[in-house]
Amino acid sequence: MKINPVNILKEHSLKHTKQRVRVLEEIALDTVAISQPELEKKLGKEIDRVTLYRILNIYEDKGILHRIMDMNGTANYAICSSSCSEEHHHDEHVHFNCTSCSKIYCLDVTVPKMVMPHGFKAVSMNTTAYGICEKCNLLVKEN
Amino acid sequence: MKINPVNILKEHSLKHTKQRVRVLEEIALDTVAISQPELEKKLGKEIDRVTLYRILNIYEDKGILHRIMDMNGTANYAICSSSCSEEHHHDEHVHFNCTSCSKIYCLDVTVPKMVMPHGFKAVSMNTTAYGICEKCNLLVKEN
């Protein structure tokens, strides 16, 4: 699917500034989620740290980006599938957090339904697998 | 199962200090994971903030405690089941993070096996359900 930052901003009635467009462009470059520190490194020259915080927050609130916390408590961001909305994030797919390169992948694997104990009402589910990703597996074999 | 802080420390050849014992006691009080800020609040008079950081890190490294990150990137701690070791945490049960009281429960629900895409080797799995816990559900009904 093609990502068009300008359209996304229009759809959510957000003003389109060059900073907001850049953030979406950068995150859309990869299907892999990107961490906030990585984003800062890449955009630091163009966008102020504080502005980045604010843009990411707005995008998450609006359901444009999807935030995944990694094992260190660092925020990682990926573009939400179109079914996400301001009311509810549909994150029912499995994430894969590579322990070698620390990238987070959004896998095309659905989280199976699980029965909750009596009294517990689950609204959403987040499943993360930790291990070695495709690329890092290849690197190991090559050496 | 009965938790004996002194024995746990011995088993992992850690010196037993009153601070280390207190941390284990406090965490063992509940099956629910406790957040680091909550621990600070409860133990702040007895244990220095920095010491708490250091003790929690050691406990996680040794496989004594099990760290669960909540949606805010805050660390929560629970006693590991006996099968955890320094080499590997067995966290294959489902966590339940209450969006109302923000407690994290370790549920007696096992994460179903999921097939990873080709090239991805999962070593461990972390599944967290978000929703309303038993206690908060009851509170709503009462009012």
Next chain:
DNA sequence: TTAAGTGCAAAATCTTTGCAAATGT
């Protein structure tokens, strides 16, 4: 006795807030 652990001070980060200047509609 002596290696390890603790507390305090301080540095390094990370995150939020306030406000004047710049920008988009």
Next chain:
DNA sequence: ACATTTGCAAAGATTTTGCACTTAA
């Protein structure tokens, strides 16, 4: 023109580091 957004400065919070003093083995 006017409401929003941005960047900078600064406050607040979290986490790490260094070192002298204390404690457990």
